[in-house]
Amino acid sequence: MDIPEITIHNTFIPHDDPEASLAFYRDVLGFEVRLDVGRGPMRWITVGPPGQPSTSIVLHPPAADPGITDDEKRVIAEMMAKGTYATLVLATKDLETTFERLQAGAEVVQEPTDQPYGVRDCAVRDPAGTMIRIQQLR
DSSP: OOOOOOOOOEEEEEOSOHHHHHIIIIIISOOEEEEEEEETTEEEEEEEOTTOTTOEEEEEOTTOOTTOOHHHHHHHHHHHHHTOSOEEEEEESOHHHHHHHHHTTSEEEEEEEEOTTSOEEEEEEOTTOOEEEEEEOO
């Protein structure tokens, strides 16, 4: 039996400041805004790379689930602040130019580097602390 094709449709990345996250993903990364629902800190913002309408990132308030306890909310906030709650890996055809653009609007974690595991990449953090690694496409 053949396995049907599976694609990545949405992935969820937390935010704790919707305006800062929107500015980062739209203005710094150049993603298009596809949906923006909710108000204040309780906003779900769907963004994605232009020309790739079937792949999206949903920026969401991480503790909006009513089943999350206060202790869990505290742990999530601590992990986000340390940058250990979420990671996103993106790719580009021109890492150097992409990095130059990112420097103006992102917290730089690592400049473009040849990694020992065979990729060249850089790393930045979004306003919520999410680690974003961007790899050079081969």
